[in-house]
Amino acid sequence: MPVTYDLEGQKRVYATWAKFYDKVYLRLLARAQREAVTAACACGPDILEIGVGTGLTLAYFTPDRRVLGADLSLDMLKVANRKVASQGLKHVKGLMVMDACRLGFGDERFDAVTAQFVITLVPNPxxxxxxxxxxxxxxxxxxxxxxxxxxxxxxxxxxxxLAPIAKAIGWSTDFKVRRLTDWAARTGRYDTVHVGKGYFKVVRLRKRPAKA
Ligand SMILES: C[S@@+](CC[C@H](N)C(=O)[O-])C[C@H]1O[C@@H](n2cnc3c(N)ncnc32)[C@H](O)[C@@H]1O
Structure with missing residues (x-):
């Protein structure tokens, strides 16, 4: 994945990637993407997909969900928008330019929030x-x-x-699972309910239900 730690740099990188992203990543990421989407669909109808990119994941959601997609890159979103139209993905209710660190939504709006192949790119995860x-x-x-x-x-x-070498060629290799599970533990309100295996992993952090 391309790694640059300033938002304008990130937008420039993905303006280029938008043209051939699907050709490179469609098959490579599909297993983890499908697993993440299945887990999100099980949480409830309202789902936010952060860093939705070209919308590779969007076809995996069930038609009865209401999915919003957010991404920093307008160029990536344009590809996603074409996909939504050409594939008739009616469960996608909106695609918007947005930074993962400044989400323009009210509190407690979604049943699930997914972030696929984006957390390692965000300067402050x-x-x-x-x-x-x-x-x-x-x-x-x-x-x-x-x-x-x-x-x-x-x-x-x-x-x-290997991280510095990987970064030089635009990849992230050293983001540890612990960075996510430590965050969850620090909040005192989340349980880590799943850590997947393999090179590409799915991690699920569940927010505890409100006390009656
Ligand atoms: C590797 S692509 C992943 C796209 C898609 N989630 C997928 O699985 O195919 C990373 C995406 O994250 C977006 N992105 C990077 N930094 C972001 C940020 N701070 N806020 C929102 N999106 C961001 C990029 O524009 C790009 O579309």
Whole structure:
């Protein structure tokens, strides 16, 4: 994934990627994307997909859901918009330009918030998680899929060592699962209910239901 840590740089990178993103990533990311979408659909009807990009995930949602997509890049969203029209994805209720760290929605609006292959690109992931938490209903889930490194993997130091090289060619390799689960534990309001396996992982953080 392209990694630049300023938002304007990020937009420039994805203005270029928009043209060939689907050709590179359609099959590569599909397993994790489908797993994340299935988990989100199980949470309830109102779902926010942050960093929706070209909308590769949108066809995986069931038609009875109401999905909003947000992304920093207008160029990526234009591709998503064409997909929604050409594939008749009526469950997609809107696509909007938005920074993950400044979501333009009211509190506790969504049953699930998904962020697929985007959290490693955000300069301050904890700030983005705070925003996801704000717009998520109690009982809902934050569902992240990305290239995430196992905390205990013997290869973790290798990925850390490779990170500067990977960054130079536009990839993220050293974002650890623990960064997400530590955030969840710090809030005191989330349980980590799933950490997937494999190179691309799905992590599900469930917000505890409101007390009666
Ligand atoms: C690797 S693509 C993933 C797209 C899609 N989620 C998928 O799984 O195919 C990353 C997307 O995140 C978006 N993005 C990067 N930083 C962002 C931010 N701070 N807020 C919202 N979107 C962001 C990029 O514009 C890009 O469309």
């Amino acid at each position: 904890e700030q983005a998680l705070d925003e996801m938490d704000r717009v998520l209903k109690p009982g809902g889930e934050i569902i992240i899929s990305s290239r995430l490194v196992d905390d205990s993997a013997l290869t973790a130091p290798l990925w850390t060592a």
